Amino acid sequence: MSEQWEEQVDxxxxxxxxxxxxxxxxxxxxxxLTEAGSEVKRxxxxxxxxxxxxxxxxxxxxxxxxxEIVALGLNVGRVAASS
Numbered sequence: 001m002s003e004q005w006e007e008q009v010d011x012x013x014x015x016x017x018x019x020x021x022x023x024x025x026x027x028x029x030x031x032x033l034t035e036a037g038s039e040v041k042r043x044x045x046x047x048x049x050x051x052x053x054x055x056x057x058x059x060x061x062x063x064x065x066x067x068e069i070v071a072l073g074l075n076v077g078r079v080a081a082s083s
Contacts (some may be wrong), residue, residue: 003032011054014067014076022076023054024067 010026029047051059051067060068065078 005030005032006050009049012081013079015079016074016076021079022069024059024076024078025052025054026050027052 006027006029008025009028012024013021014024015021027050029050031045031047033045049061051061053059053069057072058070060070062068062075066075067078068075
């Protein structure tokens with residue numbers, strides 16, 4: 001039986017039209033592909049992605065720059081990373 005887990009692969013700031021800032025996290029589902037009895041530890045294959053706020057509110061990805069915080073019915077835009 002294969003093991004499954006999630007890994008956080010990204011976190012970024014997003015802002016709503018009203019100026020409120022949120023932290024959006026990107027998680028990817030992983031599936032263990034390690035064969036039984038193998039010496040290799042946890043060889044994973046990535047699967048589906050999900051997005052949520054740092055407070056755990058589910059988000060829908062509209063495009064690369066826009067996300068909807070579902071529980072709030074609020075669209076937020078990714079803030080460009082400053083260099």
